[in-house]
Amino acid sequence: MNSNQTTGLNWDASLPILRDTQLRERNSLGFAATAELSCVIRGAEQIPLLMSTVLSACIPWRVLGGGSNVVLPAHLPGITLLMEIGGQAIISTDQTATQIRVGAGVNWHAFVTWSLMHGLPGLENLALIPGTTGAAPIQNIGAYGVEVSDLIQSITAFDCTAQAFVEMTPDACQFAYRDSIFKRQPQRYIISAVTFSLPKNWVPQLQYADLTNFFSSQKNLPSPTAIFDAVCTIRQNKLPDPKVIGNVGSFFKNPSVSQIQLTQLLNAFPKMITYPQSNGSHKLAAGWLIDQCGFKGVQRGAVGVYEKQALVLVNLGKGAATELLALASEIQAAVQDRFGVLLEIEPVRM
Numbered sequence: 001m002n003s004n005q006t007t008g009l010n011w012d013a014s015l016p017i018l019r020d021t022q023l024r025e026r027n028s029l030g031f032a033a034t035a036e037l038s039c040v041i042r043g044a045e046q047i048p049l050l051m052s053t054v055l056s057a058c059i060p061w062r063v064l065g066g067g068s069n070v071v072l073p074a075h076l077p078g079i080t081l082l083m084e085i086g087g088q089a090i091i092s093t094d095q096t097a098t099q100i101r102v103g104a105g106v107n108w109h110a111f112v113t114w115s116l117m118h119g120l121p122g123l124e125n126l127a128l129i130p131g132t133t134g135a136a137p138i139q140n141i142g143a144y145g146v147e148v149s150d151l152i153q154s155i156t157a158f159d160c161t162a163q164a165f166v167e168m169t170p171d172a173c174q175f176a177y178r179d180s181i182f183k184r185q186p187q188r189y190i191i192s193a194v195t196f197s198l199p200k201n202w203v204p205q206l207q208y209a210d211l212t213n214f215f216s217s218q219k220n221l222p223s224p225t226a227i228f229d230a231v232c233t234i235r236q237n238k239l240p241d242p243k244v245i246g247n248v249g250s251f252f253k254n255p256s257v258s259q260i261q262l263t264q265l266l267n268a269f270p271k272m273i274t275y276p277q278s279n280g281s282h283k284l285a286a287g288w289l290i291d292q293c294g295f296k297g298v299q300r301g302a303v304g305v306y307e308k309q310a311l312v313l314v315n316l317g318k319g320a321a322t323e324l325l326a327l328a329s330e331i332q333a334a335v336q337d338r339f340g341v342l343l344e345i346e347p348v349r350m
């Protein structure tokens, strides 16, 4: 039902506002969730029209892309913007790099595939990450030794404070490990497009152990397409397909500890998996910590921990956010108790 007349708010007549939108198909955990109001955003020009009403009426709002990094409650009050701005185009090229502008609603994996088909390597390590291109900068998606911020030139976003579109440099985005200004200030920016700069002197990124092993018997350097294929194969063997088992990929971030903490932890747990960071700190493998606490494969009602990877929490059928977050708290408490380390939840709780 179109609710332009029924919400009591003075929406611009061109906006396709809907009431009671079901979001089960729009979140990779597969939770049943209803958006009180929703609006599919197909063009950037819709955003200021919509937000002028939202901000003046002070109603709750949020953006939903592919729903692959959110834990949705049963009811989402106010309005949910369903991001579907399409389009990708090469906007400039010179001897050093090619710039591509991509609409926020473009499927990320489809864009990675498109870039390789156009002879533009650089994103192959990030193949098969679910979701939209506009959400990729939010938590600075990363996989197999590459972070998306390495290849972003600028971001076009509607700034809800200034009520105007802004063009943001990577510095302004404050990118960090699974973090950015967008994640820290969730009610401020709505990303409408991302511009990438893909360098022409392509260098394969094979330092990640899974990829090193995959190509260990090969004498020549693999092509970008071979790396893309390898990443897809490795991911399909490791992670559950959300269409089959609801999940959001890694549920916790890998925690960071100081050199002193690391020494103490390694004395007590010599087999602990750790990764040195360039700033002198160390990351711990969150999946290993959870596994050591005996959670791999456990079930709590209709949710559980994936049997092959303890970092992935799953919806086994009719699970809900409350159940999943209770399991997450149980895991956090157990890891804190055993290792003295706090696990931070990665997906956004809406």
Ligand SMILES: Cc1cc2nc3c(=O)[nH]c(=O)nc-3n(C[C@H](O)[C@H](O)[C@H](O)COP(=O)(O)OP(=O)(O)OC[C@H]3O[C@@H](n4cnc5c(N)ncnc54)[C@H](O)[C@@H]3O)c2cc1C
Residues within 6 Å of the ligand: 028, 062, 063, 064, 065, 066, 067, 068, 069, 070, 083, 104, 129, 130, 131, 132, 133, 134, 135, 136, 138, 139, 140, 141, 142, 143, 182, 186, 189, 190, 191, 192, 239, 240, 241, 242, 247, 248, 249, 250, 348
């Ligand atoms: C099987 C699986 C594997 C995964 N593997 C990885 C991985 O390897 N690396 C990794 O980093 N992540 C991974 N993820 C997490 C997820 O795919 C990424 O975080 C992805 O970028 C989320 O995109 P989305 O469109 O689904 O965002 P959503 O889940 O819809 O939204 C995530 C957050 O971004 C905000 N948002 C979305 N679009 C916009 C926009 N246009 N403007 C402003 N805010 C916006 C939302 O409000 C929300 O806060 C995985 C998830 C799954 C299910």
